[in-house]
Amino acid sequence: MNRALALFLSVLAAAGVTLAAACGGDGGGTSTGDANTAIALTPGALPTPSVVDGVLDSSAYGYRARVPDGWTVQSAVVTSEMGGGDAFFAPESDNLPGNEVRTNISVLCDRNPPAETLDEFVQQKKELFESLSRMDVIVEDHDAVSGREAKLIKYKVEGETYQIEKAQLLFLGGGCGWNVAVTTRVGELEKYLPLLESFAESFELKAES
Numbered sequence: 001m002n003r004a005l006a007l008f009l010s011v012l013a014a015a016g017v018t019l020a021a022a023c024g025g026d027g028g029g030t031s032t033g034d035a036n037t038a039i040a041l042t043p044g045a046l047p048t049p050s051v052v053d054g055v056l057d058s059s060a061y062g063y064r065a066r067v068p069d070g071w072t073v074q075s076a077v078v079t080s081e082m083g084g085g086d087a088f089f090a091p092e093s094d095n096l097p098g099n100e101v102r103t104n105i106s107v108l109c110d111r112n113p114p115a116e117t118l119d120e121f122v123q124q125k126k127e128l129f130e131s132l133s134r135m136d137v138i139v140e141d142h143d144a145v146s147g148r149e150a151k152l153i154k155y156k157v158e159g160e161t162y163q164i165e166k167a168q169l170l171f172l173g174g175g176c177g178w179n180v181a182v183t184t185r186v187g188e189l190e191k192y193l194p195l196l197e198s199f200a201e202s203f204e205l206k207a208e209s
Contacts, residue, residue, distance in 0.1 A: 049075050049086070055202070058086060061109045062174050063146075066202035068105070068195055083111040083176065088199075101162050101185045103192060105199055113177030121177050122151045122170050129155055145180070146205045148173040156186060165189040167196055174205040 049058040056073060057064050061084065067073060070091045077087040085108035094103055115121035126137045135156050142152040150171040157164050167189055168181035180203060182189070182196040 049073070056086075057206075058107075061085065061107070061176070062206045063107065063109075064202075064204045064206060065107070065199060068199065071105075077106070083109045085109055085179075101164055101183070103184050103188070104182070105196065106179075106181050106183065107203075108179040108181075109174075109176035110179065111176055113172070115172075115177060118149050118151060118170070118172055121172060122153065125168075125170060125179070126153060129153070132157060142169060145169055145171050145178070145200050146173060146203050148178075148205070150200075154189070167193060169196070169200055174207045 049056050049060065051057070051067060051073065054069070055064055055066050058075075060076060067088055068090075072089045072091075074087045074089065076084055085106055087107075088105040090103035113121055113124075115124055122139060126139060130137050137153050137155040140152045140154070142150045144150055148171040150169050152167060152169055154165070154167045157166065163186040164183050165186050165188070166181055166183050168179050171178050180196070180200060182192050182199075184192050
């Protein structure tokens with residue numbers, strides 16, 4: 001993963017309010033699903049994913065996953081020659097007024113990562129995120145994601161106008177080094193970890209289905 005994509009993962013929450021506003025309500029997004037699970041889609045540079053019965057199918061990155069009820073999808077929120085990904089933003093009701101951080105789950109495909117093993121991939125990311133956050137990165141074992149061995153890493157990032165906590169699932173498969181992460185305000189990570197786990201359980205690599 002190049003530094004630009006890594007930085008995206010660290011600061012996505014701070015940009016969340018702007019991105020979500022662009023794809024919510026009547027701002028040009030397309031809503032699908034019933035009234036209780038409406039999902040707004042905003043086309044990015046790549047094909048817009050489809051959402052059927054709350055399950056997002058990404059032809060651009062080759063995965064399927066169930067979108068949390070009431071959350072908003074921003075497709076192709078970041079793209080580069082090295083890969084890209086989508087973001088899923090929590091409802092406005094989950095966020096405090098005036099808070100710079102909007103809780104989100106992000107999915108990043110790092111195409112053809114130099115690491116040949118998961119341990120190498122995790123070590124690369126650990127060192128990179130430690131350089132970005134200047135804090136210790138915690139690495140934990142985790143159940144497989146889409147049948148692939150996975151690790152969980154946690155850390156905090158402090159910016160000039162925001163403080164965030166992140167938990168990220170790292171695994172390899174389908175030509176990508178995958179990073180599936182939840183970003184929250186400091187002190188709220190534990191509240192959203194079950195949602196990350198549920199999202200990960202639904203995550204499926206299409207090439208291996």
